[in-house]
Amino acid sequence: MIQHTLPAARARRALSHLLLALAIGFCLAATARAAPSLAAQRVAFRQAWAVAQQGGDGWRNWAKSLADYPLYPYLEEAALEHDVDTLDRATVTDFLARYHDLLPAADLRRAWLRSQARQQHWDDFLALYRPGLGDALACDALQAKLAQGGTLDFERDLATLWAKPSLPNACDTVLAAAHDAGLLTDARLWTRIDRALDGGQAGTVAALAAWLPGEEGKVAARLAQALRDPAAAVADAANWPDTPRHRQAAALALQRLARRDTEAADAGWQRLRPRFSFTPTQRDGVLYALALYHATDFDEHALVRLAALPADAQTATSREWRARVALARQDWPAVLAALDAMPAGQQDEDEWRYFRARALAATGHADQADALYGKLAQEPTYYGFLAADRVQGDYAICPLDPPDDPQREQDLLARAGLQRAFELFAVDLPQLARREWSHALDGADAGTLRLAARLAYERQWYDRAVFTYSSGDALRYYDQRFPLASQDGVVPQAQQAGIDPSWAYAIARAESAWMSDAHSGADARGLMQLVPATAAQVAKKNGLDWSGGQSLYDPVVNIVLGTRYLAQMAARYGGAPWLASAAYNAGPNKVDAWLDQRGSLPADLFVATIPYHETRDYVARVMAFAVIYDWRLSGKALPLASRMPPVGQPYRLPDVHSPRRDVTCPATSAPAPASSAVAGTPH
CATH class of the missing domain: 1.10.530.10 (Lysozyme)
Structure with a gap:
């Protein structure tokens, strides 16, 4: 019965695992001198892994048969990371030396550096820090430098970080020191504010606004408001001066408000348009947002708004929404007009070829429609299948099998990184398995990746095939891309x-x-x-x-x-x-x-x-x-x-x-x- 499905399934799996463990334990005891089987090592690893995540050395009692097992370093790293706040540098250095080229070493290095930064043990931090470990640790390294009496140079130390629209909290202390040292000039602050605006990072804009003087700080705060609360910004803008930055804030607020409330944005545009000397780009941006979001609301005037947009303001999105609004009205001449207004590449997308055929059929051009349907029906897509239904045709699915190359596959299986990836998947640690997979195949050519995906598929690791077979003839590897799990x-x-x-x-x-x-x-x-x-x-x-x-x-x-x-x-x-x-x-x-x-x-x-x-x-x-x-x-x-x-x-x-x-x-x-x-x- 259905109500017993889950507990019964778990009970069967638990019993199966118990019997397997007992059988393996019996075999190991009976053949103490024999090398443990792979199945036995996997069982032992799972047991040791659960203990290692609690810290300490207890895991070693469960890992006596795992010295040559590919995942052994993961056990030691898990235990050390659990106890990372109490580790001394020598212990970490020893692990890094033994496993320097493995992902567990990189994980322990990061964990230990984060711990040393929290405790402000800057000598130990700098001893094991390496560039390229992420923005947070890069800022921790700069903080360590400052703590030891060093100074900051903008181009050397901050330029790369400064180009990013948002930064982790670990950078706050360093940026404050840079500001106090006079490195964050008004020009540099505005450069980063503009990047943050492009990225929609209101928090970054608001934080930087506090470092700008007088009126500049106020207008930067209004830019942050335009992102956070566009309705309030549009209302307040009636009292703003007509300066370049205030025009920028008003236009941004109107565009953001259009996403949430098109009627309010319309009213705001009517109030603010005569007040501000918007640039053509700002004007077109507001008109674009209003037209687009009226279209997504299927407003009765949406078609007129979209068609009236200046050519420079048109995008692929606005053109497709012109077609969608016409489809919603089943206004087939308007559908054809919208499709004709698209560039050739967009018209050639399967969705728009299908709806061109629909529009042609609805306007009395059945022969042209059937010709389009027939051609589209040769493609194994949603619209290809719909087209085949329209002309009562067969579905076009052309399966292929991935190429077979036994020698190269054996070479791949000999790679230690892939061995670890497959073992991590086998012991139900798929996230770690994907990391090892990516690390092992970094820089590999398409043929190698496809062979590796085939090996993964054979081991019931299906997502590797789904993501790898994503272009060209590999799209026809249907067995692998659509597994029957x-x-x-x-x-x-x-x-x-x-x-x-x-x-x-x-x-x-x-x-x-x-x-x-x-x-x-x-x-x-x-x-x-x-x-x-x-x-x-x-x-x-x-x-x-x-x-x-x-x-x-x-x-x-x-x-x-x-x-x-x-x-x-x-x-x-x-x-x-x-x-x-x-x-x-x-x-x-x-x-x-x-x-x-x-x-x-x-x-x-x-x-x-x-x-x-x-x-x-x-x-x-x-x-x-x-x-x-x-x-x-x-x-x-x-x-x-x-x-x-x-x-x-x-x-x-x-x-x-x-x-x-x-x-x-x-x-x-x-x-x-x-x-x-x-x-x-x-x-």
């Missing part, structure tokens, strides 16, 4: 949840690229990127065990909960995968609001008019990935159109009897471009 239980869990397994696979692929430890800025975790609070609710609703947020990094747990949450989203939208995918990404409240505004649109037009670029791209990728996964599972593919029923029309879950499209490889077929809905990799 059956050990995670996607198919049976999707079936139990009542959703299509190919859709569940597509969501996992789009969310994490099969990185089980994926963690987003919003605290979404694991393969299907669930937020702990959501996962807890899903577990409760479905009678599933819940062991906390960390359990979401267990692929089995994540898939069980993720498929149930997908089922909840699908039920909210009549089962429609495309709407449920949008809700999975942007949240159901946003999708409900968009449906209230444009729910009468056909599905392909609705997706094209989703205001969030991330969600538009996400839905397109998931739908394309579902086609590919359906083909991988069944040999044919459910028509994409059937996954995108009109709003309000119930969706029928496919089964083995559902009609599917044949998949063929046209002679003229080329791999999808890297920017396409299928070729792109997540994040």
Whole structure:
């Protein structure tokens, strides 16, 4: 039964691990003189790793069989880093000497330097400091220099740091010393303020404003306000003088306000336009922001605003939004006019070729439309699949296998760095594994990277293939780019949840690229990127065990909960995968609001008019990935159109009897471009 899935699975895994450990222990005792097996070393490493992270030397009791194990240095480093505040320099120096070219040595060096900086042990800090360890430690090194009576030189010590829009807190003391020494001239302060403005770093601008004299400090503070609170800045600007920097602040505030409240920005523009002598660039920037954000609101005057923008103010984004607004209105002549206004390269993107064909068909040019559909249908992308559905054609998927080069693969497997990477992955330390991978393959050519990705795929380390096979013919390595990770239980869990397994696979692929430890800025975790609070609710609703947020990094747990949450989203939208995918990404409240505004649109037009670029791209990728996964599972593919029923029309879950499209490889077929809905990799 479903409610027993999680505890039963964990119990089986725990029992399996216990039996394995006992068996290994018995074998080791019986064959004390024999070299331990790799499996036994992995078990011993996991045990030693857990102890090493608590500090001290207790881990050594668990690591007696690991002297020649590739990951042994990680154990010692973990224990030393735990106790870093009490380490003496000799202990650290000894470790660095023994493992000088390994990542654990670099980690311990950084940890110890940070500790010495906190304790202001500057002699020890400088003894082991090396340039290139990051901005925070670079500033700590300058602070150490000052503490020992040294002086600062701007060009030598600060110029590189000064060019960055934001710096860590460790630099505050050094910058204050530079200011007191007269190194931060007004001209240099304004140079950095402008960089910070470009980077949207209001905090940096506000901090630097305090070092500017009189009126200059006031206007710099108003620039920071324009970033932080544009509504207040627009209101206050009515009392500002018409100086170059105040014009800059007013224009910036209007542009930032347009993102949040287009009506307020419109009113502010009408008040401030006659007050300030805006430059043409500033004027066009404000007009651009107003036009663009009125378009994302689908304002009734958006098309006129976008079309009226000066040529120099037009961008690829403003041109595409002219087309999206026209699509939302199903104003097909306006769609064609918007597409014609795009430069050739933008017109050639698969999305706009598809909608040109849609517009041609809607304006009575069926033959031209079918010709465009037919050509686009030869591409394995979201829009290629939609085009194939329009002309009832086969899907163009041309699989290839990665090249086989046994000798070079053996050479790669002999690399100590890759050995460590594969072992770290095998003992469930994927973040460290990716670091070793990148370090070992730094500077490698494309062929070497692809061979390494193949080796990773064979070891069920799927994300390496997903990210490596991202261009050219490698886009056709479908087995590797769209793995069927059956050990995670996607198919049976999707079936139990009542959703299509190919859709569940597509969501996992789009969310994490099969990185089980994926963690987003919003605290979404694991393969299907669930937020702990959501996962807890899903577990409760479905009678599933819940062991906390960390359990979401267990692929089995994540898939069980993720498929149930997908089922909840699908039920909210009549089962429609495309709407449920949008809700999975942007949240159901946003999708409900968009449906209230444009729910009468056909599905392909609705997706094209989703205001969030991330969600538009996400839905397109998931739908394309579902086609590919359906083909991988069944040999044919459910028509994409059937996954995108009109709003309000119930969706029928496919089964083995559902009609599917044949998949063929046209002679003229080329791999999808890297920017396409299928070729792109997540994040």
